[in-house]
């Protein structure tokens with residue numbers, strides 16, 4: 466709950482522990498003894514909960530809000546970069562494309578298997594056709610005089626014709642399968658081509674947006690680099706620490722008695738304590754723990 470390691474609300478814990486002795490003992494401060502949300506020492510001190518307090522020029526505290534504005538913008542840009550709709554769409558299309566690629570491997574295999582089968586069928590037919598042709602010539606040229614030999618030759622011719630019919634039927638069936646397998650493969654190839662085009666367009670669109678976001682981010686980064694050196698190191702460390710555990714918001718403005726970090730209104734005790742706090746006291750929201758920066762509209 467308390468990002469700086471105090472571990473609990475300052476209302477409930479009292480003083481420093483043996484593990485973290487308070488280097489700034491209570492005693493030298495004239496104001497707000499026992500109040501909440503205030504430093505208990507001059508310069509440095511600790512809250513009632515043991516949370517170390519720091520002091521910083523009010524102008525430097527206000528600069529934290531400028532830094533916060535830049536950091537929030539950077540976080541939003543990074544979020545947009547991560548969540549571009551094109552990322553999801555590209556991932557979805559790539560999934561489909563990968564399926565298609567494996568379907569295409571299957572289709573290529575089917576086509577080449579059928580091509581081989583057709584070649585085999587043609588090879589089977591060739592000797593049968595040749596034999597039929599030879600026999601028909603022998604019958605036609607009258608070279609076979611023996612009627613019994615002629616009879617068996619004619620019988621063989623009939624048998625060869627039936628055999629050729631059967632082989633041609635199976636070759637035709639293979640050719641039909643080959644035609645439909647080739648058409649199927651062409652459809653898959655066309656689909657894959659279309660997906661590749663879509664993926665290309667989407668990637669171009671995504672990359673363009675990423676470049677624009679990168680440019681916006683580097684502009685903000687330049688702004689950030691201009692602000693950071695103006696903020697005292699100790700205050701900056703505290704801001705970084707709180708930001709890291711508070712969804713990237715380490716500093717919030719106190720506006721109309723409300724913390725703009727957690728949106729909660731100050732209770733009357735905090736209100737009194739904050740109103741009494743010197744301007745260079747770095748305040749923390751008692752609800753969310755964020756650095757609370759006062760301004761003209763704090764309502765104190």
Ligand SMILES: [Zn+2]
Pocket residue numbers: 717724725726727728729750751752753754755
């Ligand atoms: Zn708050």
